[in-house]
């Protein structure tokens with residue numbers, strides 16, 4: 270058995286590969302964004318999604334105030350935006366938003382899911398936000414690829430036509 274520590278837990282759950290998204294919210298006249306991978310679809314009837322926010326995230330407070338938000342699924346080209354919206358970019362990239370139902374759409378994302386808050390559930394040091402889906406963008410072109418996060422690193426699926434990706438290219442970053 271491995272030891273039951275936060276670090277061992279983090280390493281183990283990091284073996285579960287995820288996409289990366291940026292949660293955006295219109296907070297009065299300001300837009301706020303936050304990188305997240307604790308996102309999952311939850312229900313088809315009704316259409317529900319779930320995001321786990323750290324309790325001290327500024328974006329969580331804004332989502333609670335506004336009652337709506339958007340989930341922007343990042344493309345393989347948007348690693349710099351993932352770093353930026355996690356507060357880890359060396360220099361700020363250009364960021365563009367456009368109006369969308371739920372919250373602002375991060376331009377260049379693979380897809381955007383507009384949501385209205387259905388319910389919020391405390392869970393340990395996080396808050397689960399369950400959202401009712403109110404809008405979807407049209408499907409992206411078939412050659413588009415998502416940004417992947419696995420074992421604390423970003424992985425870029427090779428661009429190309431539809432079909433299984435033959436290999437992964439990745440750059441290790443530390444996720445502390």
Ligand SMILES: Cc1cc2nc3c(=O)[nH]c(=O)nc-3n(C[C@H](O)[C@H](O)[C@H](O)COP(=O)(O)OP(=O)(O)OC[C@H]3O[C@@H](n4cnc5c(N)ncnc54)[C@H](O)[C@@H]3O)c2cc1C
Pocket residue numbers: 289299300301302303304305306307308321322323325326327328329351352353354355356357364418444
């Ligand atoms: C791969 C990955 C996955 C993560 N998953 C999660 C997760 O699931 N849940 C979670 O709670 N945390 C997650 N985090 C951590 C989270 O992204 C950071 O802790 C983040 O800084 C918390 O955001 P905040 O809402 O407090 O926003 P802040 O720290 O206030 O903002 C984050 C950054 O976004 C920039 N920013 C915000 N709004 C704008 C705007 N309108 N225009 C331009 N820049 C803007 C800020 O300048 C800042 O650099 C993840 C981090 C990474 C790298």
